Amino acid sequence: MSCIGGNISRILATVTAQTTTMEDFSHRLQRLRKDRGMSQDHLAQASETSRNTIGKYERAEAQPSADVAVRLASILEVSVGELLGVEEPKTLDPEATARIEALTKLDPDTRKTLYQIIDTFLRDATARKAYSI
Numbered sequence: 001m002s003c004i005g006g007n008i009s010r011i012l013a014t015v016t017a018q019t020t021t022m023e024d025f026s027h028r029l030q031r032l033r034k035d036r037g038m039s040q041d042h043l044a045q046a047s048e049t050s051r052n053t054i055g056k057y058e059r060a061e062a063q064p065s066a067d068v069a070v071r072l073a074s075i076l077e078v079s080v081g082e083l084l085g086v087e088e089p090k091t092l093d094p095e096a097t098a099r100i101e102a103l104t105k106l107d108p109d110t111r112k113t114l115y116q117i118i119d120t121f122l123r124d125a126t127a128r129k130a131y132s133i
Contacts (some may be wrong), residue, residue, distance in 0.1 A: 024085045026060035032076045032083070033058075047071045 056062035073083045081087025
């Protein structure tokens with residue numbers, strides 16, 4: 001955990017050093033919270049902080065500690081890097097998302113078989129790509 005905390009501390013130091021990044025963080029936090037239909041109160045309770053503190057983060061008047069940043073990212077279902085704006089959001093295209101959702105609804109044996117087929121195709125595609133370079 002100390003290695004992770006050290007990395008987060010470096011990221012937070014970068015955010016502190018760049019005012020525009022801090023402003024981006026405040027808007028990003030507010031957008032992520034609202035996108036998930038969460039109130040400041042709900043986010044504060046879930047992250048074990050106060051509504052006032054969440055408000056300060058969203059107004060760029062304060063920055064979270066490493067521990068709070070980790071909790072916020074987890075609650076908002078993003079990486080700490082994405083929350084702080086040092087990493088691009090990871091998104092799937094809608095077609096892939098729909099297929100993954102459909103897979104999760106299948107019985108376990110069928111899912112296992114389909115995962116094996118997908119793994120085989122991915123392995124073969126990776127090998128073809130490696131040998132074509």
